[in-house]
Amino acid sequence: MAKRVYQVWKGSNYFFLGGRLIFGPDAKSLLISLLLIIVPVTVFCVFVARHLRHEFSSYNAGYAILAVAIIFTIHVLALLLLTSARDPGIVPRNSHPPEEEFRHEFSASVEGGRQTPILQFPRTKEVIVNGMPVRVKYCDTCMLYRSPRCSHCSICNNCVERFDHHCPWVGQCIGLRNYRFFFCFVSSAMLLCIYVFAICALYIKVLMDDNQGTVWKAMKESPASVILMAYCFISLWFVGGLTGFHLYLISTNQTTYENFRYKAENRINVYDLGCLNNFMEVFCTKVKPSRNNFRAFVPEEEPRPPLPTTREAEVEMGDQDQRMKVEDDLDFGGDLLKISQRHNIEDIEADIRSRGSDVHHHNSSEADSVLGSDRRAPNVQSEVRNSSWGRRSGSWEIASEKSNVAESRSHVAPNEQYQ
Ligand SMILES: [Zn+2]
Numbered sequence: 365m366a367k368r369v370y371q372v373w374k375g376s377n378y379f380f381l382g383g384r385l386i387f388g389p390d391a392k393s394l395l396i397s398l399l400l401i402i403v404p405v406t407v408f409c410v411f412v413a414r415h416l417r418h419e420f421s422s423y424n425a426g427y428a429i430l431a432v433a434i435i436f437t438i439h440v441l442a443l444l445l446l447t448s449a450r451d452p453g454i455v456p457r458n459s460h461p462p463e464e465e466f467r468h469e470f471s472a473s474v475e476g477g478r479q480t481p482i483l484q485f486p487r488t489k490e491v492i493v494n495g496m497p498v499r500v501k502y503c504d505t506c507m508l509y510r511s512p513r514c515s516h517c518s519i520c521n522n523c524v525e526r527f528d529h530h531c532p533w534v535g536q537c538i539g540l541r542n543y544r545f546f547f548c549f550v551s552s553a554m555l556l557c558i559y560v561f562a563i564c565a566l567y568i569k570v571l572m573d574d575n576q577g578t579v580w581k582a583m584k585e586s587p588a589s590v591i592l593m594a595y596c597f598i599s600l601w602f603v604g605g606l607t608g609f610h611l612y613l614i615s616t617n618q619t620t621y622e623n624f625r626y627k628a629e630n631r632i633n634v635y636d637l638g639c640l641n642n643f644m645e646v647f648c649t650k651v652k653p654s655r656n657n658f659r660a661f662v663p664e665e666e667p668r669p670p671l672p673t674t675r676e677a678e679v680e681m682g683d684q685d686q687r688m689k690v691e692d693d694l695d696f697g698g699d700l701l702k703i704s705q706r707h708n709i710e711d712i713e714a715d716i717r718s719r720g721s722d723v724h725h726h727n728s729s730e731a732d733s734v735l736g737s738d739r740r741a742p743n744v745q746s747e748v749r750n751s752s753w754g755r756r757s758g759s760w761e762i763a764s765e766k767s768n769v770a771e772s773r774s775h776v777a778p779n780e781q782y783q
């Protein structure tokens with residue numbers, strides 16, 4: 365029986381309704397948040413708004429107070445669930461490191477000056493964002509180069525695009541796909557607090573007027589109003605402060621994570637497009653579709669074809685080499701010298717392979733990268749795309765690492781010459 369993606373998910377998420385809803389591992393705290401909203405609103409409806417129903421005869425204003433409270437609470441709860449139960453922008457993990465980033469370098473071993481190939485790939489890359497270089501890191505857990513603003517959430521154990529922070533109150537990461545809902549939730553919760561506080565104050569005033577009494581007498585008459593006002597006052601500091609902070613972050617196009625990091629590292633914010641454009645980016649752009657289909661069936665792991673003999677692998681790789689090499693050379697203005705060197709290098713490499721067992725192992729992994737199963741293919745392709753995106757940025761480092769075996773050999777060439 366084929367399993368679905370959410371059933372074999374490697375992150376720490378909880379899934380509900382057959383993978384339709386995704387929560388963080390601390391989703392239980394969401395229940396506390398729900399109670400913190402629902403309980404006070406229920407108290408408000410029963411002990412405050414209900415008594416005000418007949419106070420304002422014109423236009424049924426008394427009923428409107430109750431209706432607004434209920435509808436606005438449903439709105440807040442819907443925003444909470446939209447923030448909490450959806451994919452915040454998780455980058456799908458790779459099942460293996462990106463082979464095309466490998467650099468097969470030859471280092472001289474101690475005895476006899478013979479060379480041993482070592483597998484290397486850079487831990488960071490540089491990409492250009494709005495004309496400024498941004499360093500992106502390789503994620504060991506997800507086996508991918510994070511895009512700019514992407515970060516690995518240690519609680520959910522996923523890489524999340526435009527990672528803001530992991531919110532324990534909603535039990536989910538706040539990222540590219542739910543930041544807008546998160547902000548709307550926090551600001552709406554603030555408005556709900558203000559509304560409940562104001563109506564409770566109004567009720568106290570009504571009680572005072574009706575009984576011709578003092579404030580204290582009115583407060584004694586409706587302890588629920590007093591408790592609600594105190595509760596809203598405290599909550600306002602929290603949600604109001606958070607709303608203000610996020611308004612500042614949105615206006616300067618920062619994430620919470622970047623705000624803390626930039627302050628610490630004194631870095632320039634390369635994402636700032638001006639206040640209006642920053643707001644447009646958060647509120648007026650289409651939410652990107654999820655990169656994960658949690659309900660999709662995981663393809664059965666096909667038995668891999670037996671590894672070809674060294675000779676076969678070389679023939680296959682030779683063809684691949686030829687094509688990729690030509691492509692690369694075209695990209696870089698046709699370095700014909702490298703093409704002519706290639707044949708010599710192949711000869712030398714073949715010679716080295718035939719000698720060392722280490723080399724043979726290395727060779728198998730190369731064969732894997734070329735003759736891997738179908739399941740591997742999309743990953744490789746996406747990474748190549750990623751690399752070419754880097755190349756457009758003019759970063760030589762990424763450009764030179766573009767494709768797997770073919771490109772790695774061009775790294776070998778200069779070393780060989782120095783021997
Ligand atoms: Zn990661």
Ligand SMILES: [Zn+2]
Nearest residue numbers: 517520530537
């Ligand atoms: Zn998280």
